[in-house]
Structure formats: structure tokens, C-alpha cells
Amino acid sequence: MGGGITGALVAHAFATAGISTTVLEAAAVGRGSTAASSALLLKEPDLELTQLTNRYGVRRSRRIWELSHQSVDQLIALLKRRRIRCDLKMRDAVYYATTAQAAERLRQEHELRARLGFESEWLGPVRLRRLTGITGHGAVLTKASAQFDPYRACVGILRAASAAGAHVFERSEVRRIEKTPDGVCISTRHGTLHADRVVIATGYATPRFRPLAGRFRMYRTYVLATEPLDIGQRDDVGLSDVMVWDTERPYHYARWTPDHRLLLGGGDRLVKPGQQRGQHSGTAARDLRAYFDAQLPALATVRTERVWEGLFAVTADSLPYIGPHRRYPRHWFALGYGGNGMTFGSLAARLLLERWQGVKSRDHALFEFARLRRP
Structure with a gap:
């Protein structure tokens, strides 16, 4: 749910791993915050290493910075490997x-x-x-x-995801998400689809997820x-x-x-x-x-x-939320990037694919909702 750069990267990661993937975008892909970005692909997060260390200690802060650096390298490698023309x-x-x-x-x-x-x-x-x-x-x-040009990068990644089997639907606003015994049922004006999981990649908590709004x-x-x-x-x-x-x-x-x-x-x-x-x-x-x-x-x-x-x-610590929330079964979130949406969007794709594949990693806890205690 969401056809910006994060949704594109998540869709590409899942589709190329052989997982049936559908992207639902309420308007046109890449035309929201992605198109408005100046697309500085910086290796360092918004929060300085000193500030992170004061909050989370040396070990966790170093790992967050390592992941940020790796995500930039991986996104650059993806754009080059797929030969996406985006003025990189x-x-x-x-x-x-x-x-x-x-x-x-x-x-x-x-x-x-x-x-x-x-x-x-x-x-x-x-x-x-x-x-x-x-x-x-x-x-x-x-x-x-x-x-790079963020809009052209987003469209290029979605095309690569589509070539790998992903289905991309524009002007398909999600009106309702209901939990079913084996997944979720997602309704739009044009119809419904059933999925095992839904990834919310809208950048921030939309009105549909109003209880989460206080976290941003x-x-x-x-x-x-x-x-x-x-x-x-x-x-x-x-x-x-x-x-x-x-x-x-x-x-x-x-x-x-x-x-x-x-x-x-x-x-x-x-x-x-x-x-x-x-x-x-x-x-x-x-x-x-x-x-x-x-x-x-x-x-x-x-x-x-x-x-x-x-x-x-x-968010309160300028780091994104990537992963599940106890209030929303069968939902995974990729929200709250601050000024580093390109970098953390790449990271979200990696961490969520790991969750799907059953990979256990301490990296997941660094970006979970539970790291900041709230309702």
C-alpha cells in the first residue's frame, strides 16, 4: 500500500524473491513525497552518531549507522544493476x-x-x-x-518489479483492510484482493491508522x-x-x-x-x-x-518504524523516515523480506515500534 520509492523497493525485493506481490497506489506512483524529494542519498541518518550513541549506546548506534551505509550502497547497486536511467x-x-x-x-x-x-x-x-x-x-x-532523480528511480524500480511479476495499480485507493482467518482482505473502489500480509508504505500514518498518528x-x-x-x-x-x-x-x-x-x-x-x-x-x-x-x-x-x-x-528518535504493530494483525509498516526516505526505504525492503523468509536478526529490533514505548 503506497507507490512511492519505499513501496517500489519493497515490491521489487519481494517480487524478485518469487513472492506474489501487488502494489496499490491511491494516486499516481512516485508523485507524492518521492517526487518532492531532492534525493540526496546520504549515508548518515538525520540523527548524528553522537546523538544516537547518547540515546542507544555505542553498539546499537554503530549498527544503525552500518545499516544506513549498507542501504545506500545496495540502492546504488540496484539502480546500476537494473540500468535505471535516473541521473544517478x-x-x-x-x-x-x-x-x-x-x-x-x-x-x-x-x-x-x-x-x-x-x-x-x-x-x-x-x-x-x-x-x-x-x-x-x-x-x-x-x-x-x-x-538522482527520485521520480525516475521510483518508476524504474517499479518497472523492474513488474518485470519480476509484481502487479502495480494506480488510482486504487485502499478503502478497507479486514483480517481474515488466513490473511487480509483489501478493498478498493475497483475490487478486492486477498493477501497473506499487507505492507503499509505510505510514509506516515494515514487517517486509516489514526491510533499511530501520535508517534509522528x-x-x-x-x-x-x-x-x-x-x-x-x-x-x-x-x-x-x-x-x-x-x-x-x-x-x-x-x-x-x-x-x-x-x-x-x-x-x-x-x-x-x-x-x-x-x-x-x-x-x-x-x-x-x-x-x-x-x-x-x-x-x-x-x-x-x-x-x-x-x-x-x-519519529521521536528520527529513525523509521519497520515491522509489525500489535494493534494491526497481518500488517507490516515502513513509516517515518524523516529526511532519509531513500536510504531507509531500501533498508525497509531488506528487513521486511527477511521477516517473510523467517530470518531472525537483531537488526529488526532496532526499528520496531516497541523500541519507543507508546500505546
Whole structure:
């Protein structure tokens, strides 16, 4: 249930394993949060290793980070193996601090990463400016991340899943899910289907799963695309072919597109009750643009050509929920990715397939609902 990048990856994993698989998408595949994403395929989760370690200890935190790294590598390998044309580009990622205090904390984060075996290179202010054009106090550089066109990737993965036997239905909103003696019965406007399990890959708890809504905070994120820049303008901006994001919360990020535009994103805002889509997009876009104009002054003469927003869910520890919930028999969930939907969608496909195959792993407990005690 859900035809975004997570649903696509889960469907591909199950179908290629020889399991009868059907995808039900209420609208059009890949057109929701997937299409709104700027698709920074970062190896590190939203929560820093230091923050995770303070919460869960060294062993569990290291494993969460290992799984995040592996999931990026596996998704990149899948896109290459299936020859999915989605403008996939390998990129280094630069995580930078704009204040001395933030730089000191980031330096400690860098040292912890290195100590736990994660590749991490420290950039001082001079190297940071040379590589990105940004005047900051320090940064961590991570190699072998990636970027791509998320919509084309989603459609390509679904096509590969379909070739492996999966059935994909658009405009098939699920109206009811009922437990049966041997599985579930799923009803849409067009008919019903029976399955052993249903995977909920909608990104967050939809109204159908209202009791779970309290486990998530909903945010809107914003993205700007500039007009294409010529070689001289790119040189003036000073940002090389790396992806950048900052230590602020909410954070900001930027990357180049294949047609030489800059994608500028972030500035996430908590969704409040009754707030309508687009209600604050104008103010958010202006704030986002002002931030990057200050970081990269040469952008002041570059026109913003497109603006859009996306909706995503964040859990209390910024990690997703992947697996069953006691309230919903025969349901498996893959929800709450924060800003790392591409990475954790790949992880969800792997962990849920393991569950189906009866594989027992401590990794499952890291992302279960039970890790955060709630009703």
C-alpha cells in the first residue's frame, strides 16, 4: 500500500524473491513525497552518531549507522544493476558548521565516527570554502554518497518489479483492510484482493491508522530550483560537484542538477492542526533563499525558477518504524523516515523480506515500534 520509492523497493525485493506481490497506489506512483524529494542519498541518518550513541549506546548506534551505509550502497547497486536511467551520480557530501560552537560539536562527531570505523574527513574553514564557496567554521566530508532523480528511480524500480511479476495499480485507493482467518482482505473502489500480509508504505500514518498518528510529527519541507547557470556563474558561486548540508535544525542543503541548476532545500516547518498545504510556502521559500544568498553571495543575481514543498514524518528518535504493530494483525509498516526516505526505504525492503523468509536478526529490533514505548 503506497507507490512511492519505499513501496517500489519493497515490491521489487519481494517480487524478485518469487513472492506474489501487488502494489496499490491511491494516486499516481512516485508523485507524492518521492517526487518532492531532492534525493540526496546520504549515508548518515538525520540523527548524528553522537546523538544516537547518547540515546542507544555505542553498539546499537554503530549498527544503525552500518545499516544506513549498507542501504545506500545496495540502492546504488540496484539502480546500476537494473540500468535505471535516473541521473544517478556519485557525490561526496559535506556536512558543515556556520558557527564556532557548532564546529566544535561537529569536530567531536567526526572523531567519534572515526573511532567507530566510519570514514570521516575533517575540513577546516579554508578547505571548506575552497570546496563549497561557503564561509564556515569547519565540516565533515563523507565519500560515496549519491544523488538522482527520485521520480525516475521510483518508476524504474517499479518497472523492474513488474518485470519480476509484481502487479502495480494506480488510482486504487485502499478503502478497507479486514483480517481474515488466513490473511487480509483489501478493498478498493475497483475490487478486492486477498493477501497473506499487507505492507503499509505510505510514509506516515494515514487517517486509516489514526491510533499511530501520535508517534509522528509531520513537517513540510521546501525546495527551490534556480535557473540554469553557465560556467562563469558556477565558478562565481564556488560550489563544486558535492552535496552540502548544515548542522542547523532545521537543516539546509544544496546540490547541482545535471542541467546546471542549484537545488536549495530544507527549512522544514512543523505542520500545525488546520494548516493547509501551501499556506506558508511563500515565506518559507523567501527564508530559504535568503539563507543561501548569505552563504553563497554570488547567488544574489541568479533567479529562482521553481518552488515546491513536500510532506514527511519524523519519529521521536528520527529513525523509521519497520515491522509489525500489535494493534494491526497481518500488517507490516515502513513509516517515518524523516529526511532519509531513500536510504531507509531500501533498508525497509531488506528487513521486511527477511521477516517473510523467517530470518531472525537483531537488526529488526532496532526499528520496531516497541523500541519507543507508546500505546
